[in-house]
Amino acid sequence: MPLDYLPALWLTVKLALVTSVLLLIIATPLAWWLTRWQCGFKPIVQAIIALPLVLPPTVLGFYLLIAFSPDSPLGAFWLNTFGSTLAFSFEGLVLGSLLYSLPFAVQPLYGGFSQLDNRYLTVAKSLHLTPLAIATKLVLPLCKSSFAVAFGLSFAHTLGEFGVVLMIGGNIPHETQVVSIALYEQVESLNYTGAHTLSLVLLAFSLLLMVVLYWFNGKGGLGWNSQSR
Amino acid sequence: MEFSVSLNQRVSLSASFSPAAKMLGVSGVSGAGKSSLLSALAGAEPSAKVNVDWGIDAARVGVVFQQPMLFPNLSVQDNLLLSKRYAKQGSIEFQKVVEGCEISELLQRPVTTLSGGEGQRVAIARALLNGPDILLLDEALSAIDITRRHRIYRFLSANAETGYFRCVYVSHDWQDLALFSDALLIIDKGRKQHSGMTQDVLNAVSVDELGSNPFALLEGEVTQTAEQSAHALQIVSIDNTPLFVNQCSVVDSRAKFVLYASDVSISIPAKDNSLESEQSSILNALCCEIKMINDSEAKTSGKVLLTLQAGNQCFYSRISVLSLSRLGLEKGQQVVARFKAL
Known part of the structure; x- marks a missing residue:
């Protein structure tokens, strides 16, 4: 019986993994730019990025559903390019999750980059380090805990996704049926044994993830800050 | 060597110095704008208007702050080697710098275990290894005891004299300024108060400005x-x-x-x-x-x-x-x- 849930579990992990990797790639330059950008419009941009934190996921899901429809420019472009619709597809879920979890990747990185003492960068530039060397030898090691937190939080948050998935993905086994949706279905059909199994798996996994995150953050999160004399 | 710097309301001055001035001392009371001036000269103040002629084309400017800002994820030696890797051709040899800054026994230490003075010595060595044409020191020797500090100033001065670099150093210590600078710039409230060759400036500075013990x-x-x-x-x-x-x-x-x-x-x-x-x-x-x-x-x-x-x-x-x-x-x-x- 529990083996029936494996596809949903695998799909959830795959979605979370793809989303968090893509988010690190997107959020790193975005957060870096945001840290350095001084402009009156900055709070507006910050607010837009933070919006998924407070917006009911169904609202986000609804707008995404509209945007994914072949009538909209994005939906039409996708259909023309790839020959399939975005709605009710794994790719659509990834796109939705990216938006939904964006603040969970951007905010830790923004925090880490803001705390990075500017004089490290001044010194590194005065030593003629290349931008790549500055990124890999300095920023990445000094902000590694921020990167870990950004990755972990996006991963965990995508695991817990429900409303957005329901709106844009529906409940297609092997394609869009993630654990949270499968759980909902079990409850709907009054299969409480299955619901218990899925809930427990999600609960245990999320708890483990958060413990690892806090352990990592507590160990390294303040490390470079207290070391900078 | 001449420069004019304008930074918000904090600093507004221009000064020029003889080519013979290899070591330029900068001083002034706390909050006079010394650090802002150096930071602007280092190119670290985006809002500053800086016009500078170091007397060298495309001068490489190295900067060392009072806080060493050593990269904490690297050992002392790796900090130095990283700087050396991006150095210009013909900069001072590794061993000479390590001996001059008296850090031979620190090479294997993690940066986080260094004391303030040890960190400052390593930071100066790191800057030197990069082969700067201009070395800006913002109270970069302040935590080093006087005997050793004077030895390091002498080492810097000797290398500046040899033509490896020119040094602009901020210090509160009149003795350090008088002993090791060829020229002096005294600033107050972001403006130039005195500038010129050291002995001339010292003569021009009134007894009161030299403090309670002239x-x-x-x-x-x-x-x-x-x-x-x-x-x-x-x-x-x-x-x-x-x-x-x-x-x-x-x-x-x-x-x-x-x-x-x-x-x-x-x-x-x-x-x-x-x-x-x-x-x-x-x-x-x-x-x-x-x-x-x-x-x-x-x-x-x-x-x-x-x-x-x-x-x-x-x-x-x-x-x-x-x-x-x-x-x-x-x-x-x-x-x-x-x-x-x-």
């Missing part, structure tokens, strides 16, 4: 170095009088040392004018003339400040009003200034 910079010929002598003191000749000196900077057998007013006592010469007749632990005695007696603080502190001249060099002595009257000192009188080997 000093003079004396220069003389080294007749015996500390290494040659049995007592580890240099012998410097001023006005044909041999003086024993401990802390000094020597360039081409010319020695400079700083003499504080509080370190100088006055005595009346013996009838036969012989200085050796009396025994004292105070090694130095210099015949001089009282040029001025400043008693403006006599009422409040009970002290007067004498300006003395030996040969063509002036220096100060701070003595009590009581001594002044007991010895019956007057302007124009010949006296003997005595001070310990400093």
Whole structure:
């Protein structure tokens, strides 16, 4: 019986993994730019990025559903390019999750980059380090805990996704049926044994993830800050 | 070397210095804008308007802050090697820098275990290894003890003299500024107060600006170095009088040392004018003339400040009003200034 849930579990992990990797790639330059950008419009941009934190996921899901429809420019472009619709597809879920979890990747990185003492960068530039060397030898090691937190939080948050998935993905086994949706279905059909199994798996996994995150953050999160004399 | 810097309301000044000035000292009271000036010269102030001619095309500018800002994820050695990897051709050799900054025993240490002074030495070494044409030091030696600090200044000065780089250093310590700079820039409230060759600036700076214990910079010929002598003191000749000196900077057998007013006592010469007749632990005695007696603080502190001249060099002595009257000192009188080997 529990083996029936494996596809949903695998799909959830795959979605979370793809989303968090893509988010690190997107959020790193975005957060870096945001840290350095001084402009009156900055709070507006910050607010837009933070919006998924407070917006009911169904609202986000609804707008995404509209945007994914072949009538909209994005939906039409996708259909023309790839020959399939975005709605009710794994790719659509990834796109939705990216938006939904964006603040969970951007905010830790923004925090880490803001705390990075500017004089490290001044010194590194005065030593003629290349931008790549500055990124890999300095920023990445000094902000590694921020990167870990950004990755972990996006991963965990995508695991817990429900409303957005329901709106844009529906409940297609092997394609869009993630654990949270499968759980909902079990409850709907009054299969409480299955619901218990899925809930427990999600609960245990999320708890483990958060413990690892806090352990990592507590160990390294303040490390470079207290070391900078 | 000349620059003009304008940074918000904090700094607005321009200054130019002779090409002979390899070591430029910058000073001023706290909050005068010294750090802002250096930061702007380092190109780290985006809002600053900086116009600078270092006298070298496409000059590489290295900067060291009071806080060493060593990369904490790397060991001391890896910090140095990283800098070396991006160095320009023909910069100073690794071993020479490590010895000059006295960090041989620190190489394997993690950066996080270094004390403030150790970190500063490593930071200076890291900057030097990169081969800067201009080295900006923002109180970068402040946590190093005086003897070692002077050795490192001497090392920097010698390499600047060789033409490896020019150094602009901010310091609060008048002795460091007087001993090791060729030129000085004194700023106040972000504006230039004095600038020029060191001795000229020191002459222009009023006694009040030198603080409660004014000093003079004396220069003389080294007749015996500390290494040659049995007592580890240099012998410097001023006005044909041999003086024993401990802390000094020597360039081409010319020695400079700083003499504080509080370190100088006055005595009346013996009838036969012989200085050796009396025994004292105070090694130095210099015949001089009282040029001025400043008693403006006599009422409040009970002290007067004498300006003395030996040969063509002036220096100060701070003595009590009581001594002044007991010895019956007057302007124009010949006296003997005595001070310990400093």
